Amino acid sequence: MSQVEISAGKFRGLRVLADRDGRFRMMAIDQRGSLRRMLSKVLGKDPDEVGYDDLRAVKKSVVKVLSPYSSATLTDPVYGYPGCLGYIPKDVGLLLAYEETGYTKAGEGGHERRSSLIEGWSARKAKRAGADAVKLLMYWRPEASDETLEHQSSIVRKVGEECEEVDLPFVLELVSYPLLKDELPEGTARPTTDTPAFAKRKPEIVLRTVQEFSKPEYKADLLKVEFPADLKYTEEYCHGTFDGKKRKALYDLDEVEDFCRRVDEACGVPWVILSAGVGIEEFLVNVELASEAGASGFLGGRAIWQGCTKFYPDVEAMEKWLATSGADNFKRLHEASRNAVPWYEHRRFGGYPNVSLAGGDREWYRNYEGL
Amino acid sequence: MSQVEISAGKFRGLRVLADRDGRFRMMAIDQRGSLRRMLSKVLGKDPDEVGYDDLRAVKKSVVKVLSPYSSATLTDPVYGYPGCLGYIPKDVGLLLAYEETGYTKAGEGGHERRSSLIEGWSARKAKRAGADAVKLLMYWRPEASDETLEHQSSIVRKVGEECEEVDLPFVLELVSYPLLKDELPEGTARPTTDTPAFAKRKPEIVLRTVQEFSKPEYKADLLKVEFPADLKYTEEYCHGTFDGKKRKALYDLDEVEDFCRRVDEACGVPWVILSAGVGIEEFLVNVELASEAGASGFLGGRAIWQGCTKFYPDVEAMEKWLATSGADNFKRLHEASRNAVPWYEHRRFGGYPNVSLAGGDREWYRNYEGL
Numbered sequence: 001m002s003q004v005e006i007s008a009g010k011f012r013g014l015r016v017l018a019d020r021d022g023r024f025r026m027m028a029i030d031q032r033g034s035l036r037r038m039l040s041k042v043l044g045k046d047p048d049e050v051g052y053d054d055l056r057a058v059k060k061s062v063v064k065v066l067s068p069y070s071s072a073t074l075t076d077p078v079y080g081y082p083g084c085l086g087y088i089p090k091d092v093g094l095l096l097a098y099e100e101t102g103y104t105k106a107g108e109g110g111h112e113r114r115s116s117l118i119e120g121w122s123a124r125k126a127k128r129a130g131a132d133a134v135k136l137l138m139y140w141r142p143e144a145s146d147e148t149l150e151h152q153s154s155i156v157r158k159v160g161e162e163c164e165e166v167d168l169p170f171v172l173e174l175v176s177y178p179l180l181k182d183e184l185p186e187g188t189a190r191p192t193t194d195t196p197a198f199a200k201r202k203p204e205i206v207l208r209t210v211q212e213f214s215k216p217e218y219k220a221d222l223l224k225v226e227f228p229a230d231l232k233y234t235e236e237y238c239h240g241t242f243d244g245k246k247r248k249a250l251y252d253l254d255e256v257e258d259f260c261r262r263v264d265e266a267c268g269v270p271w272v273i274l275s276a277g278v279g280i281e282e283f284l285v286n287v288e289l290a291s292e293a294g295a296s297g298f299l300g301g302r303a304i305w306q307g308c309t310k311f312y313p314d315v316e317a318m319e320k321w322l323a324t325s326g327a328d329n330f331k332r333l334h335e336a337s338r339n340a341v342p343w344y345e346h347r348r349f350g351g352y353p354n355v356s357l358a359g360g361d362r363e364w365y366r367n368y369e370g371l
Numbered sequence: 372m373s374q375v376e377i378s379a380g381k382f383r384g385l386r387v388l389a390d391r392d393g394r395f396r397m398m399a400i401d402q403r404g405s406l407r408r409m410l411s412k413v414l415g416k417d418p419d420e421v422g423y424d425d426l427r428a429v430k431k432s433v434v435k436v437l438s439p440y441s442s443a444t445l446t447d448p449v450y451g452y453p454g455c456l457g458y459i460p461k462d463v464g465l466l467l468a469y470e471e472t473g474y475t476k477a478g479e480g481g482h483e484r485r486s487s488l489i490e491g492w493s494a495r496k497a498k499r500a501g502a503d504a505v506k507l508l509m510y511w512r513p514e515a516s517d518e519t520l521e522h523q524s525s526i527v528r529k530v531g532e533e534c535e536e537v538d539l540p541f542v543l544e545l546v547s548y549p550l551l552k553d554e555l556p557e558g559t560a561r562p563t564t565d566t567p568a569f570a571k572r573k574p575e576i577v578l579r580t581v582q583e584f585s586k587p588e589y590k591a592d593l594l595k596v597e598f599p600a601d602l603k604y605t606e607e608y609c610h611g612t613f614d615g616k617k618r619k620a621l622y623d624l625d626e627v628e629d630f631c632r633r634v635d636e637a638c639g640v641p642w643v644i645l646s647a648g649v650g651i652e653e654f655l656v657n658v659e660l661a662s663e664a665g666a667s668g669f670l671g672g673r674a675i676w677q678g679c680t681k682f683y684p685d686v687e688a689m690e691k692w693l694a695t696s697g698a699d700n701f702k703r704l705h706e707a708s709r710n711a712v713p714w715y716e717h718r719r720f721g722g723y724p725n726v727s728l729a730g731g732d733r734e735w736y737r738n739y740e741g742l
Binding site: 008009011012013015016018019020052071077078081082083085086088089090091093094118119120121125127128129130166167352355357360361362364365366368369 | 383386389449457460492496499500501538728731733735
């Protein structure tokens with residue numbers, strides 16, 4: 001295989017995000033909308049009544065206690081970074097989110113989701129503030145209208161370009177959602193991904209999505225990917241293993257392993273698996289299966305720390321939970337990702353000796369573009 | 372003490388440069404001229420005949436073997452970074468030098484030294500390439516002509532501004548040199564700092580220099596300071612302890628400890644001690660005394676690794692020396708710096724809880740300036 005060139009900032013960034021063994025064990029605490037909803041239940045308030053300080057306090061505790069277990073920690077620049085900066089250890093990489101939380105409804109019936117960026121933020125600011133990567137969450141359904149797809153993909157292209165300009169790794173998170181008629185609830189209920197129709201289509205959705213965003217035009221360096229199936233609908237786990245609820249099986253684990261392999265084959269860049277609010281037991285199986293199929297680790301959020309929120313506003317009780325159950329979750333995830341593929345072993349690179357610095361000759365320092 | 376504000380990039384950078392305990396154990400392998408001279412002796416060539424690849428090879432071996440022992444590694448963007456990038460571990464900070472090697476002669480008799488920056492390089496490029504700090508070596512004698520002092524200080528101001536613009540810590544290295552008549556050799560011999568006249572003035576030179584560059588206008592975040600005495604001229608070590616050569620004592624260790632304390636009191640920002648080509652035994656005493664007086668650690672170069680160069684071009688023998696004697700030097704330096712003052716304990720900050728993020732309120736992400 002010929003040498004694969006990578007720029008200095010992207011190389012250093014990827015290296016810092018991963019553990020020394022090249023595997024990503026990353027924690028996400030950039031949740032805003034979903035954390036607000038969790039806290040609103042705990043506090044018995046409307047989500048809108050959950051305050052800035054509430055979000056900031058929970059994020060701070062999670063980072064303080066669990067960031068040391070991660071190879072890198074993802075937070076947001078609004079509620080997270082200002083309060084957490086001092087608690088991210090020197091040897092833990094830092095990712096900052098760029099998307100505004102939530103989405104704007106669009107398309108027929110308002111079921112399509114359109115994203116936007118945090119107003120007043122940029123990849124340039126993230127770089128300046130010391131981030132090792134920019135992360136963008138992108139809602140995507142290949143079946144959405146052309147207008148929505150164009151809206152979404154143009155944001156990805158914009159962020160890809162911004163990251164290239166400041167030479168920062170671009171971590172692109174791809175999240176699907178219920179859209180087609182048979183996936184949606186009757187009336188005004190909140191749509192859920194926990195339907196046979198959505199679970200059945202999940203493998204195909206994830207596959208088509210990673211195919212799209214592996215195109216070089218998006219300039220993504222690492223994909224943060226949903227598990228390409230719903231384990232609660234497998235022969236093996238459909239009897240209520242994870243949540244006590246029985247479901248009808250749609251596929252078995254052999255097929256799921258095959259879905260994972262197909263996703264791996266479609267990924268033009270290294271990828272990690274995301275937790276998307278599933279419980280820790282399910283996420284552990286996700287991480288293990290994805291790692292076996294070629295993923296380079298995980299970027300997990302709620303699956304790791306969500307158990308702490310029930311104690312809020314008792315910060316001490318919350319941190320006690322994080323230091324015991326939360327830390328235990330993390331240690332189990334390290335174990336589950338033991339066979340993950342180091343990022344430089346991904347077929348894009350084909351091994352560490354194969355990764356070479358773009359323009360890495362005698363004139364590198366001259367030719368290396370300014371910001 | 373009231374809260375001391377620091378910007379996000381500077382904070383994160385300082386944190387990454389130090390060990391988890393806030394102490395700097397940094398290695399310098401950004402030498403160019405001095406390394407060229409060392410290799411020219413080993414190879415029996417003129418310094419000019421020592422090639423790009425020779426410098427690059429030695430730098431690579433030193434980083435490969437010893438960088439993991441450092442809290443951060445300093446290299447240069449010309450010969451060092453392109454070949455070393457892949458060998459700096461994720462948990463080791465990265466500093467890049469900005470000054471051109473050597474100096475231009477100036478002033479009466481051509482004994483003054485004027486610095487320049489690497490053409491085609493910038494703090495902006497360093498930031499983009501993933502550096503956690505910019506380092507600038509500045510030759511300085513308070514007794515030099517106004518023209519030379521203005522030339523030198525204007526470069527410092529320029530780099531201080533560039534670093535502020537990209538929000539990167541500015542590490543300012545201050546190096547004195549023989550200048551006054553009684554410090555200079557007869558004829559055309561290379562001037563040396565190893566004279567009674569220079570050694571006698573050293574405490575005052577270092578003190579006046581750190582006083583100057585502690586002024587806020589220079590925007591330095593960390594000073595890299597010479598030891599404010601020459602231990603070879605102390606009562607205790609003048610009998611050839613370090614190099615077998617006897618000298619007449621100029622001061623004793625009590626006085627030297629006092630010089631160190633005065634330097635510490637004059638430093639408006641945290642400081643580390645540099646090794647300036649002294650041997651490891653002498654540097655260990657320097658580090659211990661400076662740490663006791665308030666330094667935040669060391670940024671050492673030749674004292675740590677220079678023993679390897681005699682094996683060049685036998686890379687294997689060189690790396691064997693580095694992995695044994697070099698690593699041992701580093702471990703002893705860790706021990707010698709055990710009482711160093713964590714950077715956030717320096718009187719500029721007065722403790723970790725006292726360090727607060729500039730603009731760290733709800734609007735931080737908006738107000739934080741772009742690059």
